[in-house]
Amino acid sequence: MKIKDLAGTSFPELSAQLDGASSQIEVAGITADSRHVQPGDLFVAVSGTKANGTSYIVDALARGAVAVVAESGVKPDGSSAPVLSLGNPRAFLARAAAAFYGRQPETMVAVTGTAGKTSVASFTRQIWAHSGLAAAMIGTTGVVAPGRNDYGSLTTPDPVSLHKLLAELADAGVTHAAMEASSHGLDQSRLDGVKLSAAAFTNLGRDHMDYHPTVEHYMASKMRLFEALLPKGAPAVVFADDQWSEQAIAAARKAKLDVRTVGRKGEFISLKRVEHFRHKQSAEVHVGDDIFEIHIPLAGDFQVANALVAAGLAISTGISAKAAFSALEKLQGASGRLELVGQTRDGALAYVDYAHKPDALENVLASVRPFTTGRVIVVFGCGGDRDKGKRPIMGEIATRLADVVIVTDDNPRSEVPEVIRSEIMAAAPGATEIGDRAEAIRAAVGMLTSGDTLIVAGKGHEEGQTVGSVTLPFSDHAEVRKALGGL
Ligand SMILES: CC(=O)N[C@H]1[C@@H](OP(=O)(O)OP(=O)(O)OC[C@H]2O[C@@H](n3ccc(=O)[nH]c3=O)[C@H](O)[C@@H]2O)O[C@H](CO)[C@@H](O)[C@@H]1O[C@H](C)C(=O)N[C@@H](C)C(=O)N[C@H](CCC(=O)O)C(=O)O
Ligand SMILES: Nc1ncnc2c1ncn2[C@@H]1O[C@H](COP(=O)(O)OP(=O)(O)OP(=O)(O)O)[C@@H](O)[C@H]1O
Ligand SMILES: N[C@H](CCC[C@H](N)C(=O)O)C(=O)O
Ligand SMILES: [Mg+2]
Secondary structure, three states, rough: EHHHHHHOOOOOOHHHOOHHHOOOOOEEEEEEEEEHHHOOOOEEEEEOOOOOOHHHHHHHHOOOOEEEEEOOOOOOOOOHHHHEOOOHHHHHHHHHHHHHHOOOEEEEEEEEEEOOHHHHHHHHHHHHHHHOEEEEEEOOOOEEEEEEEOOOOOOOHHHHHHHHHHHHHHHHHOOOEEEEEOOHHHHOOOOOOOEEEEEOOEEEOOOOOOOOOHHHHHHHHHHHHHHOOOOOOOOEEEEEEOOOOHHHHHHHHHHOOOOEEEEOOOEEEEEEEEEEOOOEEEEEEEEEEEEEEEEEEOOOHHHHHHHHHHHHHHHOOOOOOOHHHHOOOOOOOOOOOEEEEEEEEOOEEEEEEEOOHHHHHHHHHHHHHHHHOOOOOEEEEOOOOOOOHHHHHHHHHHHHOOOEEOOOOOOOOOOOOHHHHHHHHHOOOOOEOOOOHHHHHHHHHHHHOOOOOEEEOOOOOEEEEEEEEEEEEEOOOHHHHHHHHHO
């Protein structure tokens, strides 16, 4: 593909720099990482949190890049390959990747919010699949599509991987795809160029305060989904019962979207009555004049909200309300989201959950309390190189809502694990500290007696524990099973 075709009409400042010869340069691939440049590639230099791609232009050219796109002010170094500049290289990277790979599933939706994105994306895929559509999901747990189940790493992949993936899915016949839009992904323009038919907002709580300077910046990043990515008139599904719902609704209205609220205060799907059971949730919802009784075979009060948002997205992309709600009865939970892993002989239940932020921990502990006749026992830690402010908050929540708290490690990364734990422990009087996560799980399982509920929180579907720069194989599921087996 030629550079001028990658730029399209969205970047006139770039087109203006292309002369006869440079506009004809054929690009064999696109990358923002000089270490991945192959001869013939276009290198896009973006500035990041650790490095600035402009420092690697020389490296990229030495590896055979045929052209470079960088931020304004970067001077050509006299190389024969053109070094073009524009205001927002990240936005260009995403649009160029979209143009380069070309194909996407016809119907794409994206969901943002602090909690529930993976669950909503997974449920939306399942509702579509239940109606016989070839459907996929892309998110924290990876990629799920007909005949495909890949473990993932980022919630929203980088734009080059994302568009390569979308083209693969479209080529494999996938017509519908639901993806997660993280605030990092939105802020870094990773989703620019994805052709969305609808989008959704779940809720906003404390998260990623290491990356976003303020909660307003965090919310504004999320609202890029409505303001910058969703075309005017497209459906915006908003969970109506969150503290931030009003702001999300206002942003969607301002962006001239077709706002569709769901929840108790919802007008599109209106929740009239809900009953929470230990392993399932039942509800009555109204859609227009129709009344539906829905049954969600999953633990966790919060799954009702996620199911309504997913149903809102499915209905907004052509599924009938009846089909969407009947699909909910067959839902499988996303891996590691309040997932029942096993039980002791006398019936104490052990769950693995991905709560690694305050609201999620609060929700999950509150969810199991009504069904626990004995003690709620929680094992959790906080990730290193991530928001330090959440550590005492989560310590306080665990102490307030659980009867037994064991503080352990969760991906210490480059930090000293003892320091992370001590920051949680400072707000968790009476908690036990056991750094080794497997040992912490064994200790918790060992103390289970009839009526108790164990929540191992923070890692969910993860298959590794990152200590320093090494990721060691580790699975909460496997450790819980092993500990239960040893009883
Ligand atoms: C903080 C953050 O979001 N970082 C992401 C970002 O990296 P960055 O732009 O900051 O990279 P950088 O290291 O500063 O380098 C700047 C540029 O120089 C380039 N470079 C660097 C070195 C070199 O030799 N040559 C070279 O060209 C890099 O490729 C990069 O393009 O862009 C990279 C490519 O897209 C991501 O891999 C990287 O994710 C890191 C690994 C990460 O941990 N991200 C997490 C925090 C994240 O994105 N999480 C969200 C939310 C999770 C959730 O709660 O669900 C997610 O969507 O997963
Ligand atoms: N609607 C919700 N409201 C509050 N908490 C929720 C909700 N949905 C899920 N949770 C909690 O958050 C955890 C993560 O859920 P999920 O993976 O669906 O969210 P996510 O937004 O994708 O999270 P992440 O940003 O970490 O990928 C769950 O394990 C549960 O503890
Ligand atoms: N996508 C999130 C996941 C955090 C999961 C938790 N286990 C941790 O390592 O903090 C992040 O990278 O911040
Ligand atoms: Mg997720």
